[in-house]
Amino acid sequence: MKKTPVIFGLFFPVILFICLCTGRYPITPGQVAGLLLAPLGVENRFFSAPPDMMMIFWNVRVPRIILSVFVGAGVSTAGAVFQALFRNPLAAPDILGVTQGSGFGAALVILFLSPLALVIQTSAFAFGILAVALAYILASLSRDSSPSVLVISGIVISAIFQAGLSFIMYMANPYDQLIQIIFWTMGSFNTASWAKVRAAAPLLFSGILLITAFSWRLNLMTQGEEDARSMGIHVARWRIFYVVVSTLMVACSVTAVGNVAWIGLIVPHIARYLAGSEHRRLIPMTAVLGGLFLMVMDTVARSLMLSEIPISIVTSIFGAPFLGYLVVSAGKARFSHEPQY
């Protein structure tokens, strides 16, 4: 365990650098180094970047990579939190309907109001939060306060918003509106900009910090509700805290880049192999791994083919088999590996 952070400490900058060098606009590693050093005041006698390269590097590639790291880290952290809260390793961060709500909110605006990015994003964010709030209200009407009731409420709300989304897609003009909606439902970092980084990164970063700070209590949340209460945790209140923080993070991500499938489900599992189930160690590992994973996936999405591939397709194609590989290769150890210290 002690080695893992060191390995990641070395790993992360290397992969970051590779991702910075990759893309359809060719920039060599030497040029990337020059571009990175230039603002620090380091004179570079061998190389001065042409203006269009400067523009693409600083205004397209760098914000896109920053955004993918934050979104990956945020959604993965939210996934780990939801898996703990619902005591279910198969829970995804959109189990309460935030993705479907956001998708519906975005599609609604695209169809009826305007294609203005800011309006679409506001609506997506609001509807994402609304969906989770509705799921919570629905669950609270039940006398049963167990998390499974909340899951069922989430399924109900998701289904309704998904139906609404499908209906709008059916109604939408296939030449412009539909394409916009589909790209939204499959997610893309195509529109990444410094403005989006400024909007999303602070919220995602503070969400991850908050969850990390309160990560040890998640261990208790995975135990039975009555067990956790008799150990001194006010389970209902803490569940709201974790759900609100996680939902804000996911809504913020979906608003910025659309739906990113699989990340929230798969990354916590990979992190559990590396760091064990104890959440004090698991949460930071999940965040780092999620950022790394989505950064690489987005690099693949933007450079593998001539045209951009929606991010959810890439994360599914690479993520799902990887999880399958982990399950098969680790065999029995999946549910019973010895935690490392």
Added chain:
Amino acid sequence: MNLSIENISAGYGGIPVISHIDLTVAPGRICALMGRNGSGKTTLLRCINGLLPLLEGRVRVLGRDIRDLGRDKIARMISVVPQVSFSPFSFSCLDMVLMAGAARIKAWSAPSEKEKQKALAAMAETGIGHMAKRAFNNLSGGERQLVMLARGLFQDTPIMLLDEPNSHLDFANQHKIMALMQSLARKRKMTVLVTLHDPNLTHYYCDDVILIHEGGVRARGETGKTLTDEVLSCVLGNNIECDVTRKGVFVVVPKFNLVHMNEKVNL
């Protein structure tokens, strides 16, 4: 008295499962709670721990009404050893035990090194000090029960409630856990309330016994004086009786049925 229960009724959906129960439990003693399935033992434990709202009456813990106390305050007075189960995620035994320290530490902090040493000491006390790093879910039922017991001890409360701690244990382990509880209750001056099904375990290890029947207290008092043929057949069923072994040990056995036994022999 550490724990006093004054005329409580409680149940689910407004229908009482237990009604008008009065009890006091003294420190340094083990008290068994007996009764048939569905008699209200677990409901009573949940009321004492403040998990189930009362329909009437009052539970006082160390002189304070349980309704006035937050979960963290209750957790510093009452620990619960639940029936063993699996954890949905694979935690080490030490991590499982450490969870019980939640009420003592700040919400944003994790257990300190000192807490870890204390948890290891509690594990050593129950004889599982060597299992600290092992995965909880890989252990046998008996070992997991010992981890849960260590967790209760680590919570370090004057009152401990155990809900059928023997349900998954083999014969030897049942006696091991009960003997351990007996010595711990004395040593730590704890009030221990344990639900049990086996009247023999009650008789060997518990100082007092409370027999619950149909939601009310049928009999209570010192174990030796309370477990009589009449009470046992009323509360636990009319097919058992008290006897004494050749060595003079009190036992509760199924009623000896000559006809039935002969049939068995002839087969």
